[in-house]
Amino acid sequence: MTTVISSKPQENSAKNLASVSLPSWLEHKLGNWLANKLTKFIESQIPANARLLDMVSSFQQGQCLYVVAKLKVADCLVDSPKHIQTLAEELKVQADPLARIMRYLCELGIFGQDHLGRYTLTQVSELLVSYHPQSLRPVVLLYNEETYNVWANLLHTVKTGENTFTSTYNTPFFKYHSLYSDFADIYNQSMASLSILLDQAVAEDYDFSVYRTLADIGGGQGNLLRQIAERYSSLQCILFDTQAVLTAEVKEQWQQDPMDNRVKLQIGDFFQSVPTGVDAYLLKNVIHNWPDEQVVQIYKTIHQAMKPQSRLLLAETVIFDHDAMQRMKLKLDLNMMVIHSSKERTVKQHSELLETAGLKIVKIVPTRSHLSVIEAKPMNSY
Known part of the structure; x- marks a missing residue:
């Protein structure tokens, strides 16, 4: 059903809207x-x-x-x-x-x-x-279209252990995302909407001043990296993602961005290789998309590229006991199970996967969101 309402804002109308x-x-x-x-x-x-x-x-x-x-x-x-x-x-x-x-x-x-x-x-x-x-309108659309259909088949996951998205659409999530542009547009808009305050929380609540170089691995179009770069004027950054994400349009946008001289775009696959010799490798909401085996592979790839003093920074949901945000985190965990055959993890689960790849947790920094920043380093580092 179509409507007669234009998606383009009137200037005066937009001024009437309060930000969060x-x-x-x-x-x-x-x-x-x-x-x-x-x-x-x-x-x-x-x-x-x-x-x-x-x-x-x-x-x-x-x-x-x-x-x-x-x-x-x-x-x-x-x-x-x-x-x-x-x-x-x-x-x-x-x-x-x-x-x-x-x-x-x-x-x-x-x-x-x-x-x-x-x-x-x-x-x-x-x-x-x-x-x-x-706007959270894209999120409402996403949750009540494809995601709604997937959750209707939750019993399939309980019976088989397989994620329900693949069985519902006969296609794994990331392949479906690449095949259907309408779904990809709504999904990308939803992630951008949900990330606004999350990105601000990570950028403000973790101290990036100790690093000279930072690579945002799987960083999308660079919204988080831009917030970090704006706050730390001496930081040199790499935005790393796939060709499907770092399109010609995204590259053109960055070329026109004042931060372009400090942000380098690099295309690649974090299962294969990542930029070498960087002070800090940041992954935000990447690890929760993948089952344990793939997570370990991502960590090993990054570990190979790290210097002894480099740090791995995971901006992820961490499930703690007696957490006031526990209910929301556990619901997110179920969504990861249904969509990706993955999970939100406890401190112990995060630690075990990191140690399998030769890394260990240094500290966990909370943020003013449901995300925490897990700082890890190579086990053989000083």
Whole structure:
């Protein structure tokens, strides 16, 4: 179904949208702790049958969000509140079904209504605006299209141990990504949206000042590397990824970037080789995409290229006991199992894989996100 809403922002409309910023350390720690405690307290007060019924029907919320994201309802409300009939006419859909979905999403706090009954944006639904700089609309589409279909076949993974993505689409994830450009576009947009605050947290909360050279391995289009380079003006950087990622368009964008003189683009395959002699090798959300055997191969490839004093920096989810973010991390772990036959790992699991490749953990640095930076070095280094 097509809509009449343009994906291009009006300048004045874009100015009305509030950005989301990285929380302070106090907000991050206290907010997660309170949210975790309050959620568990509220759940303990709900009758068991009601809790189960709410959990089993939770996909309905996602589908309602999917409908309004697909239709770009939020785009329609940026400039002014609107009655349901006006929304339906602009979107060329039926007013009654849309009204019932909007009524439910208002109850959830996704949208609001003014005293005239017109629908309005909230801080949450602003993130569904297609041209919001931190828009989560692509994430809503991704989770409710291919990912939704894959999760419907979760039982296959439990019975066979195979990832469900491959069995659902008869194609492994990364090959599917290369074959279907529409899916690749939504996936890449989703990862960029999800990475905005993650990249900022890694760039700000880990000290890169001790390094002169840094290679971002599997660094995508370089969003994280740009944030790091902006904060550390003397750092020389390498952005390393495949030909499919570092396209001619991406190269042209970097040539026009003020950071171009400090960032070198290099195409390659981290299973085969990586740049040699670099002070630090950074991988963000790479390791969780791969089963243990492939992870060890990546580590061995990097170890071969390292100097004795080089460091390997893994910006990854680390599962700790008694973690206020545990619930989210465990759900991410299941998604890795379903999509890639991989996992989010504990400290012990990270350590064992590194040691198999001749590396050992020096320290783990938390960030104001669900990611931590694991710093590792060669076992024979000083």
